[in-house]
Amino acid sequence: MFRIFSILILILLIKFSFSQIGFYYPYFPYEPDESTEWKWQVSAFANEASNSNAFTNEFFNTANKSKFLNKELINTQIENMNDFVLAGQIRNIGVGAKINSKKNKGNKYLYLGIEHRRYLDIYLDDDLIELLLLGNKPFAGETLKATDSKYYSIYFNQLKGGMGYRFGTSEAIRHLTWNLALNIGQNYDYIEVQNSTLYTDPDGDFLDVTASANTKLSDTVWAEVYQMNGLGLSADVEYSYTKPGDFHFDLNLKNLGFIFWNGDTFIGEIDTSFVFDGVGVDTTSSQSDNLPDDYSYKSLRRILFKDPESSSFTTGLPVSLRFSAGKYFASNQFYAGLNGTYYPFFNAKFMFEFFATWNYKNKLYLTPVVLYSSYAKVNYGLCLGVNIHKKVRIHVGSGYLNSMFNKNELLGKGGFVRLTFIN
Amino acid sequence: MNQNAKVVCFLFLIIVTFFGCQKERPHPSWNVDLLAPLLIDTVTIFDIISDTLIEENPDNSITFVFDKKLYEVNVDSLVMLPDTLFSWSFSLQYLPNPIPLEPGDTIIEEIFDWPLDFESFHIEGMELENAVIRSGEIIFEVLDQSESDLLCVFGINSAVRYEADTFMIAEKVPAGQNIDETYDFSEYRLDLRGSEGIEYNMLNYYLALIVHPDEQGTIYLNPADSFAINIYFENIVIDYAKGYFGQNSFNFGPELYDFSLFDDLEISGFSMKDATVFLRIENNYGVEGLFKIMELLAINSNTNETVPLQGEMVDSNLFIDRAVQTGNGFQIIEPFIQTYDFSNSNFTEMIEIMPDKFSYTIQIQSNIFGDSTNHDNFFYYDEPIRVFMEAEVTQGVKIEGMFIEKRETWNGEGVKLDNITEGHLILIFKNGFPFSFDMNLFLENETMETIDTLLYDAFITGAQPDADQKVEEPAETRISIVLTDNLKKSIKEAKYGYYELLFNSIDDEYVKIYSDYIMELKINGDFQFIIEQ
Numbered sequence: 001m002f003r004i005f006s007i008l009i010l011i012l013l014i015k016f017s018f019s020q021i022g023f024y025y026p027y028f029p030y031e032p033d034e035s036t037e038w039k040w041q042v043s044a045f046a047n048e049a050s051n052s053n054a055f056t057n058e059f060f061n062t063a064n065k066s067k068f069l070n071k072e073l074i075n076t077q078i079e080n081m082n083d084f085v086l087a088g089q090i091r092n093i094g095v096g097a098k099i100n101s102k103k104n105k106g107n108k109y110l111y112l113g114i115e116h117r118r119y120l121d122i123y124l125d126d127d128l129i130e131l132l133l134l135g136n137k138p139f140a141g142e143t144l145k146a147t148d149s150k151y152y153s154i155y156f157n158q159l160k161g162g163m164g165y166r167f168g169t170s171e172a173i174r175h176l177t178w179n180l181a182l183n184i185g186q187n188y189d190y191i192e193v194q195n196s197t198l199y200t201d202p203d204g205d206f207l208d209v210t211a212s213a214n215t216k217l218s219d220t221v222w223a224e225v226y227q228m229n230g231l232g233l234s235a236d237v238e239y240s241y242t243k244p245g246d247f248h249f250d251l252n253l254k255n256l257g258f259i260f261w262n263g264d265t266f267i268g269e270i271d272t273s274f275v276f277d278g279v280g281v282d283t284t285s286s287q288s289d290n291l292p293d294d295y296s297y298k299s300l301r302r303i304l305f306k307d308p309e310s311s312s313f314t315t316g317l318p319v320s321l322r323f324s325a326g327k328y329f330a331s332n333q334f335y336a337g338l339n340g341t342y343y344p345f346f347n348a349k350f351m352f353e354f355f356a357t358w359n360y361k362n363k364l365y366l367t368p369v370v371l372y373s374s375y376a377k378v379n380y381g382l383c384l385g386v387n388i389h390k391k392v393r394i395h396v397g398s399g400y401l402n403s404m405f406n407k408n409e410l411l412g413k414g415g416f417v418r419l420t421f422i423n
Numbered sequence: 424m425n426q427n428a429k430v431v432c433f434l435f436l437i438i439v440t441f442f443g444c445q446k447e448r449p450h451p452s453w454n455v456d457l458l459a460p461l462l463i464d465t466v467t468i469f470d471i472i473s474d475t476l477i478e479e480n481p482d483n484s485i486t487f488v489f490d491k492k493l494y495e496v497n498v499d500s501l502v503m504l505p506d507t508l509f510s511w512s513f514s515l516q517y518l519p520n521p522i523p524l525e526p527g528d529t530i531i532e533e534i535f536d537w538p539l540d541f542e543s544f545h546i547e548g549m550e551l552e553n554a555v556i557r558s559g560e561i562i563f564e565v566l567d568q569s570e571s572d573l574l575c576v577f578g579i580n581s582a583v584r585y586e587a588d589t590f591m592i593a594e595k596v597p598a599g600q601n602i603d604e605t606y607d608f609s610e611y612r613l614d615l616r617g618s619e620g621i622e623y624n625m626l627n628y629y630l631a632l633i634v635h636p637d638e639q640g641t642i643y644l645n646p647a648d649s650f651a652i653n654i655y656f657e658n659i660v661i662d663y664a665k666g667y668f669g670q671n672s673f674n675f676g677p678e679l680y681d682f683s684l685f686d687d688l689e690i691s692g693f694s695m696k697d698a699t700v701f702l703r704i705e706n707n708y709g710v711e712g713l714f715k716i717m718e719l720l721a722i723n724s725n726t727n728e729t730v731p732l733q734g735e736m737v738d739s740n741l742f743i744d745r746a747v748q749t750g751n752g753f754q755i756i757e758p759f760i761q762t763y764d765f766s767n768s769n770f771t772e773m774i775e776i777m778p779d780k781f782s783y784t785i786q787i788q789s790n791i792f793g794d795s796t797n798h799d800n801f802f803y804y805d806e807p808i809r810v811f812m813e814a815e816v817t818q819g820v821k822i823e824g825m826f827i828e829k830r831e832t833w834n835g836e837g838v839k840l841d842n843i844t845e846g847h848l849i850l851i852f853k854n855g856f857p858f859s860f861d862m863n864l865f866l867e868n869e870t871m872e873t874i875d876t877l878l879y880d881a882f883i884t885g886a887q888p889d890a891d892q893k894v895e896e897p898a899e900t901r902i903s904i905v906l907t908d909n910l911k912k913s914i915k916e917a918k919y920g921y922y923e924l925l926f927n928s929i930d931d932e933y934v935k936i937y938s939d940y941i942m943e944l945k946i947n948g949d950f951q952f953i954i955e956q
Contacts (some may be wrong), residue, residue, distance in 0.1 A: 062451065069453035135455030135952065204458035204947045205851065278463030278945050 026324040026339050027357045027367040027383055027397075029250065030173070030242045030332075035390070036106020036166075042421045044095040049400070049414030051348065052087035053375040054080055054129075058407035060087075074133045080410070081126045086375055087411065088348045089120040091155075098164065107166045111179060117255075118155035119318045123347035125149050131198065141202040146193050150347060153189040154318065156259060158182070158234070168241075175240040175250075185230030185259040188218035188315055206277040213270050215305060216313060219263035229263030234317050245332055249325045255317040262312040268305025318345060326355075333359050348374035353399065355383075363387050371399045379403055379412045393420040452955040454844060459948055461848075466942040468856075471827055471926075477936075480817075485936040487695070487816035493702075493719070494680040494783050496808035502664050504554070505544040508561075508579075508654040509537050511630070521643040524634045530573070530644065532631040534580070536617040539624045548669025548790075550623035550798060554613040556582075557804050559659030561608045566651040567596040571634055571642035575602075575652065578629035581614040595635055601651075608659070615666070623666060623798070661804065668710055668789055668800040676784035677718065684774065692823030693777060696933045700770040701813040702736070706743045706759040707806035709799060713740040713788040714808075721778035728776040734768030740788075743808075748801055756806055762813070770814060783810075819892065819933030822858060825926035830871070833920045840911040846950020848904045852883045853943040855897040857934035859885035860942075861925040866917035873921075875913035877904055883942075885929035892935045897943070906950060 050060065059077045062069055096113025100106065128146040131139065162179030192214050199208040219229045234257020240250030321344070326337020336356035343349050351373035358366045365385035372378050383397025398404065398415035468477065468485055478486045513531065524530065541549040565575045578591035590611055596602050617625030632650060634642055684693065704714060716739075719732035744759040787808070790800065854860070864878035881902055886894040904910070928934050 064449050064451075066450040066452075069451055071454065074453060133453065133455070135457045137456035137458035137949065140458055200458060203851075204849070204949060205460060205945065207459055276460065278460035278947075280463060 026250075026326075026337075026353075027355055027369075028335050028359060028365045028385060029240065029248045029324070029326070030244055030328075031362060031387075036100075038100055038106070039423050040100060041098045041423070042095070043097075043418060045416065045418035046091075046093045047414070047416035048089070048091040050087075050089045050411055051373065051375045051414075052085065052411035053377065054082055054085040054126075055087055055411045056080060056407065057404065057409055057411050057413060060411045060413075061407070069133070076408075078130055078133060081129060083126055085122070085124040085126065085129050086348055087120075087122045087124075088346065089118070091118040092116070094158075096160065109164045111160065111162045111164055111177065113158075113160040113179075115158045115160060115181075116155070117158065119153070119346075121150070121152040121318075121343075121346040121348060123148070123150045128193065136198065136200045136207070137204075139198075140200045140204065143197050143199045143208075146196045148195075149193040151189065151191045152346075153187065154185075154259075154315075155187050156183050156185040156230075156232075156317075159184070160236075162236070171243065173242045173244065175238070175242075177236075177238045179236040181234045181236070181257065183230075183232040183234055183257060183259050183317065184228050185218060185232065185261055186224070186227050187229065188216070188259070188261055190217070190315075191215045206275050208275050210273045211270050211304075212272075213304070215266065215268050216315070217266040218261040219265065230259040230261035232259030232314075232317070233257050245328050247325070247327045248335075248337070250323065252322040252324075253319070254322065255319045257317050258314050259317065260312060260314045265310050265312060266305075266308050267311065267313065268308035270305055316345070318343060332362075335359065346374075350374050357383075357385075367397065369397070369399045375410070375412075377410055377412065381415075383416075391422050393422070394418070395420075450955065452953055454951050454953050457846075457948060457950060457952045460945055461948045462946040464944045466944065468936055468938060468940055471924075479938045483937045483939050484817070485938055487814075487820060489684065489812065489814040489816075491682065491684065491812050493682070493781055493810045493812050494678070495810075496675060496785075496787065502549070502551075502661055502668055502802060503544070503546060504656055504659050504661065505540050505546070506656055507540070507543075508626070508656060509628075510651070510653045512649065512651040513632070514649040515644055516646050516649070518644065518646040521645045523641045523643055524571075525641055526634050526638040527636045528634045530632040530634065530650075534618075534627070534629050536622065536625045536627050538622070539615070539626065541624060546669070547671060548667070550669070550794075551613075551615045551664055551666035552623060552798055553615060553663070553665040554661050555663040556608050556611045556613065557660040557662035558609045560657045561590070561606045562653075562655040562657050563592060563594065563604045563606060564601065564651075564653040564655075565594065565596045566601040566649075567598060568650065569644060569648035570598050571638055571644075572596065572598050573650070574631075574633040574635045576629070576631040576633065577652070577654065579611075579613075580627040580629055581617075582608075582611040582626070583614075584611045591629070595637075605657070608656070610662075661802075663801070663803050665709075665799070665801040667794045667796070667798045668802075670788070670790045670793065673787045673789065674717075674784075675787070677720075677782050678784075679722075680781045680783065682721075682778055682781050684777065689826040690777065690822065690824065691826075692775070692821070693825070694775040694821045694823075694933075695771050695816040696818040696820070697816070698766070698771050698774075699815045699817070700765040700768060702763045702765050703811040703813050704741065704743050704761050704763070705809045705811065706761075707746050707756050707803065708808060709745050709748065709796065709801035710789045711745040711759075711792060711795070712743060713786075713791055714743050715740050715786040717784040717786055718782070719784075720782040721773035721776060722780040722782060723776045723778050724780055726776065730769065730773045730776055730778075732765075732768055732770070732773060734765055736763055736765060736768075745796065745800075746806075748799075756803065758806070770812075774814075785810075819935045821928045821931065821933045822926050823928065823931075826923065827926070828921070828923045830867070830919050830921045833866070833917050835915045835917050840906075840914060842953045842955065843906060843911065843948075843950045844953050846906050846948065846952075848906055848910075849947040849949055850878070850902045850904065851943075851945040851947060852900040852902075853897040853945070854883055854900065855886050855894055855940045856926075856936070856942055857885055857888050857894055857929045857932075857940075858926045859883060859929055861927075863923040865921045866913045867919040867921050868916065869918040871919060871921070874917060875910060877910075878902065878922075885927075886940075887929065888934060893937060894940060897941075 056077060059073055062073060092115060094113055094115030096111060099110045101108040125146045127144040128149050131144050158181040160179045160181045162177060164177035166175050168174040194212045196212050197210045234255050236254045238250060238252040242248045320341055322341045324339045326335050328335050339353040341351045353369055353371050355367050355369040367383040369383060370378060370380045379400045379402055381397065381399040381401040386394045395418040400412040400414050403409040404413035476487060478488050480486055563577060567573050573596045574593055575596050576593040578589060580589060582590040592606055594602055594604055615624050615626060616622050618627045716737050721730045741763060743761055746756050746758045749755060749757050860883040862878050862881045862883055865873045866875040868874050883900045884898040886898045888894050
C-alpha cells in the first residue's frame with residue numbers, strides 16, 4: 001500500500017508553470033535612431049511564465065504558496081480537467097553586459113553575462129491527478145490508469161561569454177551573435193510513470209498495482225541557487241535580418257548543450273505488478289522496515305525505487321528554437337508581427353505570440369500581445385517600452401493580463417521586466 | 424560614486440532581488456480519502472495448538488495426539504535397604520583382672536563381612552550385588568561403659584565414593600557416655616559381594632576401639648566394662664541397584680498424580696467423538712513382572728467429577744518383560760515397551776471431565792520367572808516404570824471455552840498517524856475455523872499495562888462446515904474502530920499488542936479440523952489523510 005502511496009505523493013511534488021519570454025526583446029527590435037557610438041550596455045532582466053491547460057490560477061497559487069488545498073478547490077479543479085494535465089513554468093533571471101569594440105564601434109561587441117534559468121514541464125494523466133488529489137477511496141472498485149505521465153524540472157546558472165557582429169548595409173542590417181556558457185547545475189528532477197494501474201478493492205481489502213516508473217535526480221535534496229551539483233557547456237546562436245522601416249526577422253537557438261550531474265544523484269526504476277493486502281506482522285523487527293518513517297519526498301522515493309543507483313549522468317539542456325518576424329508600418333510608427341518558440345523536448349512544445357507595437361517618437365512603445373500555445377488557450381496582454389534620453393531603456397509587460405488576475409481562469413501568469421543602461 | 428558605479432550597483436541590487444525570489448519546493452497540503460489494507464496476519468491451527476498435540480494427515484485433516492505420562496512407579500517401594508546395618512556389643516565380664524593399657528593402645532580391631540538383614544525387614548529373596556546410594560545418612564551410635572575415653576573407628580570397606588573415598592569415621596567416645604552422630608552417605612557405591620566377591624547382601628566393615636591418645640597415662644579395662652556399637656541407615660534412597668530382587672508383590676496407590684491434557688492451554692471443555700487409545704508401559708527396570716491396573720480414576724478437582732477407567736484390561740495381569748543394560752553411556756538402558764489397546768475403554772468419557780489429576784492403584788509382581796536373569800536385576804532411580812496414555816483423535820472434537828492469549832511486540836513509533844484527520848480502522852476476521860471466538864484486544868506499554876482497548880468481548884463468527892464436515896467458505900466478521908486522537912496516541916506509544924481468544928466449537932457440535940484452516944486477521948484503513956510536503 002505504501003508503495004502505491006509513494007507513487008501518489010511523489011507525483012504530487014509537481015508544480016506548475018510555463019514561460020515564453022526570452023532575453024531578446026522582440027516587440028520593436030530595430031530603433032531608427034539607434035547609435036553605434038556606445039561604450040557599453042548593461043542590462044538586467046527577469047521573466048517568468050506559468051501555464052496549464054487544466055489547473056486554475058487559484059489552485060496553482062494556493063499550491064505554490066504552500067497553502068492548504070480545500071475540498072471545494074480540489075473538486076472545482078477536477079471538474080475543469082481534461083484527459084490530461086499539462087503544466088509548466090519557465091523563469092529566467094540575469095544580468096549581462098555588452099562592451100563595444102573600440103575599432104569597429106557598433107559592429108562588433110563582446111558579451112558577458114550571468115543568468116539563472118528554471119524550466120518545469122509536466123504531463124499527467126487525469127486519473128493520476130484525481131488519485132493524487134482525492135485519494136483512492138472514491139475510486140474503489142475501479143481501475144485507475146496512468147499510461148503516460150512525466151515530471152521534468154531543471155534549474156541552473158550560466159556564465160556566458162560571446163561575441164556579436166553587425167554587418168550588412170544601411171538598407172539590410174544583419175546581426176549574428178553567439179554565446180558560450182558554462183552551466184552550473186543546481187537541480188534536475190525527472191520522473192516518468194508509464195502504463196501504471198491501480199485497482200482498489202471495494203472494501204479496501206487489497207490493492208492491485210501495476211507500476212512502471214523511472215526517475216533521475218541530480219541530488220536527493222532541493223539545491224539552493226548558489227549550489228553546484230553539475231557542470232556543463234552550452235551555446236546560443238542568434239541571427240537577425242532587418243530591413244529598416246520595412247521588416248525584421250530573427251532566428252535564435254538557445255541552450256544547445258548539456259550538464260554533467262555529479263552530486264548525490266539518484267537513479268531508480270520500478271517495473272512491477274503486485275497485489276498488496278497488508279504488511280505482514282513481523283514481531284521480530286521494527287515496523288519501520290515496512291512503514292515509512294514519514295511521507296516526505298525522500299522517504300517515499302526510497303520506498304518506491306528499490307536499489308537505486310547513485311552514479312553521475314549527463315542530460316541535455318531544454319533547448320529552444322525561437323523565431324521572430326515583423327513588419328514596420330507608417331514610418332516605423334507601428335510594428336506588427338509574430339514570435340514563435342519551439343521546445344522540442346517538452347510536452348508543451350510551442351508558443352505563438354501575435355503582437356502590434358505603437359511607437360511614440362521612439363520614446364514610448366506600447367504593444368498589445370495575443371498568445372497561443374500548447375496549453376490550447378488564448379492569453380493576451382500589454383507590453384511597454386520606454387527610452388529615457390537614450391541612456392536608459394525600460395521594458396515591462398505581460399501576456400497574461402486576461403487571466404492572471406482571475407482566480408478561476410486556467411493558469412496563465414507571468415511577465416517580464418528589463419532595465420538597460422547605455423553608456 | 425560616479426554614474427557608472429551607480430548603474431552597476433543598481434543592477435546588482437536587482438539581481439540579488441530576483442535571485443531572492445528563488446523559492447524552495449512548494450509544500451502544499453490537502454486531504455485525501457484513503458482506503459487500503461494496512462496489516463495482515465494469519466493464524467493457523469499450529470498457532471493455536473502446540474504442534475506436539477496435533478499431527479497433520481495426508482488429507483490435511485488434523486489428528487489430536489495425546490501422549491501423556493499417567494504415572495511412575497515409586498522406586499523406593501520396589502527396592503529398599505534394611506534400616507539397621509548391624510548392632511555390636513562387647514563385654515569384659517569374663518576378664519579375670521583389669522588390663523592396663525597406654526594411650527593409643529588398641530582394644531579391639533576387626534575387619535569382617537556382615538550381611539544386610541533383609542528378611543528381618545520382610546524383604547524376601549533380595550540378593551543385592553551392587554548399589555549406589557542417591558541420598559541418605561548413616562547414624563553411628565557408640566556406648567562406652569569404661570573409665571577411659573575411647574577412639575572408635577568405623578568403616579565400610581565396600582562403600583566407596585568418588586572412586587577412592589572409602590567410608591571411614593572416627594569419633595571420640597567419652598568415658599561412661601554414649602555418642603550419636605550422623606554422617607552423609609550419599610553417592611557411595613556399595614559392593615555387596617563381600618570380601619571374597621562371591622556373596623550377596625554382604626558388606627565388609629572395619630571396626631576398631633582404641634584408648635584415646637589424649638588419655639593421661641595408663642588406664643585399666645575392668646570386667647565391669649562394656650562397649651556397644653549400633654549402625655543405622657536413615658532416609659536412604661538408592662540410585663542404582665543390581666542383583667536379584669526376589670519374587671515380590673508390590674501394591675502402589677491409591678496415589679494422586681497431576682495431569683494436564685493441554686500444556687500451556689486453558690480450556691473449559693474438550694470432548695471427542697471417538698478416539699484410539701493405547702496404554703504404553705515403559706519398563707526401565709531389569710525385572711520382569713506382571714502389571715495390574717486395579718483402578719485408574721480421572722479426577723477434575725474443580726468440579727469434583729470422577730470417572731474410573733473401565734475396560735476389559737482393567738484388573739487384568741499385563742506381562743511386562745525386563746529392560747536391558749546396554750553399557751552405552753548415552754542410553755544405559757534399553758527399556759521394555761509394551762502398548763496395550765484401550766480403545767474399547769471409556770477413555771473419551773474420562774477426558775470429557777477435563778481431569779487435572781489421576782488416581783491410580785496398581786499391583787506389580789516381580790521376577791515371576793524366578794532368578795531368570797542370574798542376578799542381573801537392576802534399576803536406576805531416574806528410570807522407573809512409566810505408564811503413558813497414547814490417544815489419537817481423528818474424528819471430530821468439541822472445544823468449549825478454550826482460552827489462548829498472545830502478546831506481540833509492537834513498535835508504533837514509525838507509524839505516521841498524525842496525518843490522519845479522521846477515519847476508522849476496520850478489523851476483518853476471515854475465520855476458516857469451525858470455531859467462534861470471543862476476542863479482547865489491548866495495547867500495552869513497556870510495563871505491559873493496558874493503555875488502550877481496541878476490542879472487548881468482540882464476537883467473531885465461526886465458519887460453517889459443509890455436508891462433508893469440512894469448511895469451504897470462511898466466515899467474515901468486520902469490526903470498525905473509530906480512530907480517535909487517544910487511539911492514535913496509544914498506537915504510537917504501545918510496546919505490545921495483547922489479545923485473548925476464547926474458542927468454542929460452532930453450534931456446540933463435534934467438528935473436524937484441517938491443517939489448511941486459517942483465520943486471516945486484517946486491518947484496513949479507511950480514513951482522511953492530510954498530505955503535507
